[in-house]
Amino acid sequence: MVQQSGEKKIVKIYPEVKESRLSKLLGGKANQELPESIRSKLRVLENKFNSLIKPHIHYRMVDFRVKDDGVIRIERTIEFESRNLSEVMKSAEKLVCFIGTLGPGIEEEVGALMHHNDFSEAYILDAMGSVAVEDLVDKFQQTIKNECEREGKTVTLRFSPGYCDWPLTEQKKLFSLFEPEDILVQLLDSCLMQPVKSISGVFGIVPQGSILYNPCTDCDDRACKARRI
Numbered sequence: 001m002v003q004q005s006g007e008k009k010i011v012k013i014y015p016e017v018k019e020s021r022l023s024k025l026l027g028g029k030a031n032q033e034l035p036e037s038i039r040s041k042l043r044v045l046e047n048k049f050n051s052l053i054k055p056h057i058h059y060r061m062v063d064f065r066v067k068d069d070g071v072i073r074i075e076r077t078i079e080f081e082s083r084n085l086s087e088v089m090k091s092a093e094k095l096v097c098f099i100g101t102l103g104p105g106i107e108e109e110v111g112a113l114m115h116h117n118d119f120s121e122a123y124i125l126d127a128m129g130s131v132a133v134e135d136l137v138d139k140f141q142q143t144i145k146n147e148c149e150r151e152g153k154t155v156t157l158r159f160s161p162g163y164c165d166w167p168l169t170e171q172k173k174l175f176s177l178f179e180p181e182d183i184l185v186q187l188l189d190s191c192l193m194q195p196v197k198s199i200s201g202v203f204g205i206v207p208q209g210s211i212l213y214n215p216c217t218d219c220d221d222r223a224c225k226a227r228r229i
């Protein structure tokens with residue numbers, strides 16, 4: 001059953017460290033096979049990695065209204081300002097707002113390894129964390145999508161503050177939907193998150209069969225790292 005509007009929820013999902021994603025972060029090409037030397041390090045680090053992460057997703061499903069000027073209004077006072085986000089959400093019935101994290105374990109261990117000049121293990125562990133937190137929110141979105149499909153609905157593309165035309169400073173508005181003491185992520189004055197291996201964002205819930213708009217199809221920014229085509 002899809003969550004009732006407004007209710008705050010926390011889910012635990014165990015992410016995977018997909019080699020196809022890791023290769024790019026470790027200096028190779030996307031989907032390139034990793035050399036055996038790296039693979040054997042990954043096998044050694046796997047148990048340590050799993051003992052360091054505490055993956056959680058906090059989320060709320062909220063009602064909202066898309067205004068004409070590229071603004072999404074939630075709960076009277078919160079307005080997300082992004083033309084592309086508002087275009088994507090035009091056919092959405094609800095907005096899922098989330099903050100996902102692996103907890104502080106990875107960055108603490110990476111810091112300790114750097115302190116002892118073990119740069120290669122620190123580098124690999126850090127890359128494993130980046131891949132895993134991305135997988136965490138992918139799996140979360142897929143879980144909500146599966147629930148939605150049982151009710152004749154599906155989900156839109158996902159957006160995060162700081163990507164596309166949604167400014168990073170909007171992170172403060174997204175965090176204001178959650179009680180600071182309920183979530184395991186702190187928002188710094190710079191609008192970056194602590195723990196670092198955290199991702200916040202939103203996606204919409206739309207009736208199945210809706211046209212799912214992707215702003216990247218109309219965008220000339222070929223160098224954009226967030227491009228989804």
Ligand code: SF4
Nearest residue numbers: 164215216219224227
């Ligand atoms: S390529 Fe896509 S994500 Fe990047 S700026 Fe353009 S619309 Fe936004």
